[in-house]
Amino acid sequence: MLCRYRWPGNVRELRNVIERALVLGDSAQLELDDLPPELLHAAPFAAPSPAASAAVHPLIEIERDAIAPALTAAGGNKARAAALLGIDQSTL
Secondary structure, eight states, X not given: OTTTSOOTTHHHHHHHHHHHHHHHOSSSSOOGGGSOHHHHSSOOOOOOOXXXXXXXXXXXXXXXXXXXXXXXXXXXXXXXHHHHHTXXXXXX
């Protein structure tokens, strides 16, 4: 539950929640009941996918980085390069 929460207050909020749970908790282990209700009812945090955290490149660069190797692999044949890329030759 702690890993799935967004933590808008960052480390200070996490620290406060842990300290509160330790002080108010009934056992030596933290339980879900020890956590504040707003944490339990909040929408889970979705960690960014590796693709989402990757650098953003202009589309022209991405196209060039795909087309050039396809043309090389196809020996300069545009129809075969387009087929390798799964696009129509006119799109290439």
